[in-house]
Amino acid sequence: MKKRKIYICSNCGYESVGHYGKCPECNSWNTLVETIVEEKPDAGEKGRTYAKKTISRLNEVLSTNSDRIVTNINEFNRVMGGGIVKDSVTILTAKPGAGKSTLLLHVANDLALLGYKVLYASGEESESQIKARADRILEHIHRNLWVVSDNNMDNVLNYIEETDPDLIILDSIQTFTLDEFPNSRAGSPTQTMECAYSLVKLAKNPSRPRAVFLVGQMTKEDEIAGVRALEHLVDTVLLIEGESGEELRSLLTTKNRYGSTGEIGFFNMTEKGMISIDNPSAFFITKRDKGDIVSGNSITVVREGTRAIILEVESLVSNSFTPYPSRISECMNREQLNTLISILEQRGGIKLYDKNVVIKTTGGIKLTEQSSNLAVIMSIVSSVFQVGIPNDRVFVADVGLTGELKKVPSLESRLKEVDRMGFAKAYVAKGFIKNLKLNNLEIIEMKSLKDVIDDIFNI
Incomplete structure (x- = not known):
């Protein structure tokens, strides 16, 4: 085979026959790496063969969704x-x-218990390390769960053929390599994409479909390492969010x-692993006695x-002894908080x-919707007056610059x-509730x- 030299950007995968100090595709400096590739000889039009595929009418295709x-x-x-x-x-x-x-180890063992065969391939950890984690977080490790520590993709494909699993997990995709590309290191755009292509082809086989999960490493810019492709x-x-020192994890x-x-799911990180929070509305509310009003x-x-998830907003208002009082929020941007304070x-x-204002939510959930604006303002008012709002009241409305309450999306489901x-009671904007059947809630x-x-503070 004929060999030739090309330059591949390690950041975006751009290929060039010449070297540049700056990648023309992603504008990164000093990322073009010299690579030797082999060219297959051109067999000519008559010598070429094409895979025979059939086309189908869309309405006749079987859906696996x-x-x-x-x-x-x-x-x-x-x-x-x-x-x-x-x-x-x-x-x-x-x-x-x-x-x-x-x-993913929780998911793998759970499916193994349900009768599915699972292969967990790791390019980062040894089999004994994976077993140690499994012993810590799983009550029983099922025999349908297979594990291998090998970062050679060709070997993994052979293991798949040998064990015939229903679910394949690769941890992580940036650590695996194919022998077909000896001049590309693990984690390079070529190796990452080619390993992923081989698994996509395997998963989409109509005669033997399989589910595949890839773990992707994250860069310091909080993006998946490798090419966007x-x-x-x-x-x-899927993205897991949550601080390492906190128990709450969000799967987005x-x-x-x-x-x-x-779509988002919530988990509680414990010594026994990530436990599903099946009722987030109860999780994000401080449990207080009926007469305990704060x-x-x-x-x-x-x-x-x-x-729809019920959420508790907390405020702390205190005297400021500086010309510029503090506006601190862990759950919304400062500009939004300043706007609500001005209203x-x-x-x-x-x-x-002359007051410092601090805002947070239970669980650290970000307030990205306008539906929480009335609740934020009411929590501040409660802190100013030092008078608690009854625990059975809920506020679901936006507040305009005019001080008028505004309708929010999906109000009925909320x-x-x-x-x-x-x-017991929910405060909403006037004129938007029609024929809503509820059990005990007063609108x-x-x-x-x-x-x-x-109405709340009897002023």
Whole structure:
């Protein structure tokens, strides 16, 4: 075979016959690496052979979307769109120590217990290290779970042929190499993409579909290491979020061809691994006795994916002894908090020019929706007055610059969740509730922020 020299960008995979100091594709400096490639001789048009494939009418193609592998991990099923599609390829990424391998080991053993055969291939850890983790987090390791420590992709493909698994897990894709590309190191764009292509081809085999999970390493920019094409290649991209020192973990889907993008599941990281939080609304509310009313907190409902979750907002207002009082928030950006404070001062008649204001949510959930604005303002008012809001009140409305309450999306599903959790009253914008059947929840429609403040605090 004829050999030739090319230059490949280690950041984006761009190929060039000449060397550049700066990659023309991704504008990265000093990333073009000299690579020797072998060219197969051209057999000519007559010598070429093409794989014979059949075309099908779209309405006659059998859909496998409803044929899913359903685990016993409810939050995982939710994020996957109801379960794992049998011929799908999923990539899971997160910061080091977030729980990628732990979660997938839970999934692997759970499916093994359900009768599926699973192969867990690791290019980073030895078999004894994987076994030590399994002994710590799993009550019983099923014999249907196979494990191998080998970063040679050719060997892994042979193991797959030998064991014939239903689910294949590679941890992580950036550590595997194919012998066909000896001049490319593990983690390079060529090796990463070619290893992924081989698994996609394996998973999509119509006569023997398989589900594949790839663990993807994360860069310091919090993105999947390697080329962006890897995310386009797979069917589903999952992201685990959560600080290493905290128990709460969020599993988020940023791409899903078989479900809702943006769906989120919650897990509790414990010594026994990642435990599914099946009722997040109860998890994110501080449990208090019926008469135990604390100032500075309020309840709202947010949407995470397709699900409504009840959330507690806490505020702390204190005197400032500097010309510029602090505005601190762990759950929303500072500009949004300053906007709500300005609305409260101008439309609610409560002055905070000499007050420090601190906002947070139970569990650290980010307030990205406008539906929580009324609850944030009411928690601040409660802290200013040092008067607690009754624990059975919920606030679900946006607040405009005019001080008027505004409708929020999916209001009915939010109120149904409030009703399910047993709350007594929900404050919403006036004129948007029609023929909503609830068990015990009383809907209180208000026109303005001032009306809500007057009603709650009897001003």
